[in-house]
Amino acid sequence: MxxxxxxxxxxxxxxxxxxxxxxxxxxxxxxxxxxxxxxxxxxxxxSEVIHAGLYYAGLPLKSSLCIAGRKMLYDYCIQRDVPHRRIGKLIVAFSDRELQALEDIHRQACTAGVDDLEMLDRSRARDMEPELACASALYSPSTGIIDSxxxxxxxxxxxxxxxxxxxxxxxxxxxxxxxxxxxxxxxxxxxxxxxxxxxxxxxxxxxxxxxxxxxxxxxxxxxxxRHFARGSYFLYHGRVPFSHLIYPVPVPGGLGTHLTLDMGGQARFGPDVEWIDSLDYSVDPNRADRFRAAAARFWPGFRADLLQPDYCGIRPKLGGAGAPxxxxxxxxxxxxxxxxxxxxxxxxxxxxxxxxxxxxxxxxxxxxxx
The missing domain is CATH 3.50.50.60 (FAD/NAD(P)-binding domain)
Known part of the structure; x- marks a missing residue:
């Protein structure tokens, strides 16, 4: 037995x-x-983000389980009083090439069953986030944050x-x-x-x-x-003017260096993508310049001196650098x-x-x- x-x-x-x-x-x-x-x-x-299911074209398990799981998770958080907020996010584009990528994300997410997305021009995006610099944005109201x-x-x-x-x-x-x-x-x-x-x-x-x-x-x-992709986060030691999560168009290996807000109101930038050979949770402070450049791109009022190394995570990837x-x-x-x-x-x-x-x-x- x-x-x-x-x-x-x-x-x-x-x-x-x-x-x-x-x-x-x-x-x-x-x-x-x-x-x-x-x-x-x-x-x-x-990032402690509740994802809406936008990015997973051609990945049926990630797509279907994210969309189904998102609803289950929100319901569970309400039932069990788990701290969370349906905060929403903006994915921003800065050029015509990125606008095309944004439209592709929108179309593919709609096909997968994400039915509440909205394309915004620059003016409407700035109505939502006055200090945001972008050419256009995709708004996802179902994205949230959670105390993991x-x-x-x-x-x-x-x-x-x-x-x-x-x-x-x-x-x-x-x-x-x-x-x-x-x-x-x-x-x-x-x-x-x-x-x-x-x-x-x-x-x-x-x-x-x-x-x-x-x-x-x-x-x-x-x-x-197995492959390891390390993503570092940098903490912003100051007030941020944003009430939504701010994401760039995705990059190979990850979703790009984005602005996240946690349940305590702290703002972080990250994660980036760094391919490594073994588990190593150290954060290289020399990577800060890349974060500062990414942040300044969509937030002209960003203060570089207020950004400091925080922590990192490691994604358990099944494909290495350059793989789909x-x-x-x-x-x-x-x-x-x-x-x-x-x-x-x-x-x-x-x-x-x-x-x-x-x-x-x-x-x-x-x-x-x-």
Whole structure:
């Protein structure tokens, strides 16, 4: 007999959303987290934006799960009193070439089901944001911001209320099938152990590909190659005149250096895109000039002396520099022919927005009903 019904590996926002979904279905759930606290990596090192689903043409999982997840997340935040604001954002264009890119985003997002976007000329954009410099803008009223840590705590509280158990400082070294068909989960950390489970969900984020390579009988070619794209943020130590998020037209590897506002009213610029070979969360202060140039482009009143290094996040990419944007990969038994196992790869932005919808997909891949 298995020790537990479900082992979820990783207690970031995705793992916690999955654990909540499984526990509320009446299953016994154990969440294994290598760090000393929940959400210490990608889940807490991002822009804390609730995305509307504008950018994911040709990426069906990112597109559909972002749009579905956005509604689920707003509803959840209201139900659980998670701090959030439907603040809206402006994507700005400075030239005819960028205007064409903006129109492409608008058309593709409408096709995907985002039905509340509005194209603005310079005058109307400045009516909304008087200090904004641009030629035109695309307005997304459904974009928002969220306290990501409060959200993760709410997910954990729900999961634990339904009987889930969180075990921190535990590193999963390998997975193998037992003679009974259950999964044996080999754990290293504060104590060494082997836990058996009917279902295993690999939501290990940056470590998902490496862990998958140590799953017995998993076909190696199904495990993608991981790539790391670091994005730094710089904090603005002063008042900003904007009430919306301000984004440029996207750049290869990311959404461009944008202005975000957090729930405390602090303004940050970022993230940029820097391809790296290993996990390194240091912020290079010498990158500040690029941020200052990006900020001054849409905000003529920007003061360069008020910008200081803050933090960085690292996107778990499935394609390297110069490669086309990649979709989420959620591989279940229909993909790898191993019953009771789901591997999640490349869950970068809009993973936070899509987290509740991703949890539903994982449950469906494992045949777990509500």
């Amino acid at each position: 298995a020790d537990t019904d479900v082992v979820v590996i990783g207690a970031g926002v995705i793992g916690l959303a999955i654990a909540r979904r499984m526990a509320q279905s009446g299953l016994d759930v154990m969440v294994l987290e290598a760090n000393s606290a929940i959400g210490m990596e990608t889940s807490s090192r991002n 840590h409060a959200y993760m705590l709410a997910l954990l509280t729900d999961a634990e209320a339904a009987g889930a158990q969180l075990v921190k400082r535990t590193h999963v070294s390998a997975l193998a099938r037992s003679d009974t068909g259950d999964w044996r989960v080999f754990i290293e950390g504060e104590y060494d152990a082997v836990v058996s489970a009917r279902f295993v969900v690999n939501a290990a984020g940056h470590g998902a590909c490496e862990l998958a390579s140590r799953i017995e009988d998993l076909t190696p070619h199904l495990v993608p190659t 944007a990649s979709d989420f990969q959620i591989q279940g038994p229909d993909d790898h022919r191993l019953a009771g196992l789901v591997n999640l790869y490349g869950i970068e932005s809009p993973g936070l927005t899509a987290s509740l919808a991703i949890a539903e997909v994982v449950a469906a891949r494992l045949g777990i009903a509500n």
